[in-house]
Amino acid sequence: MAKLTLNSALKQLQGTIDGLVIKHTRHGPVLCRRPDMSRVRWSPAQLAHRQRMQAAAAHYREVMADPGRAARCVARARKLKVPVSSLVMGEYLKTASAAGGSPDS
Known part of the structure; x- marks a missing residue:
C-alpha cells in the first residue's frame, strides 16, 4: 500500500x-473505494435502530425549528461541551428507550 504525506491544507480533507x-x-x-451497499440485507434489529435514529433526527429538526427550544438546547450543549445534535438526539433516544418505544407515542 502506498503511503503519502498530506500538507497542512489537506490534512482535514474528508x-x-x-x-x-x-x-x-x-x-x-486512508483512501479507499466507496462501498456498494446495494446488496446489504439489514437485520430486523438494524432496521429498528435505523428507524429510531431517523425519528431522533426528525425530533432534532423539530427542536431546532423552535427558536426558544433551540436556544435552550444550544446553551445547554455549550455548557456540557457537546454537539447540539448529540444532546437533543441522545435525550430523545434515552426517553424512547425508557418509554419502550417512541416518546411521542
Whole structure:
C-alpha cells in the first residue's frame, strides 16, 4: 500500500470524491473505494435502530425549528461541551428507550 504525506491544507480533507472515500484512522488518512451497499440485507434489529435514529433526527429538526427550544438546547450543549445534535438526539433516544418505544407515542 502506498503511503503519502498530506500538507497542512489537506490534512482535514474528508468525505467522498468520485467514488473514493477519504477516512481518518489512528494510523493516518486512508483512501479507499466507496462501498456498494446495494446488496446489504439489514437485520430486523438494524432496521429498528435505523428507524429510531431517523425519528431522533426528525425530533432534532423539530427542536431546532423552535427558536426558544433551540436556544435552550444550544446553551445547554455549550455548557456540557457537546454537539447540539448529540444532546437533543441522545435525550430523545434515552426517553424512547425508557418509554419502550417512541416518546411521542
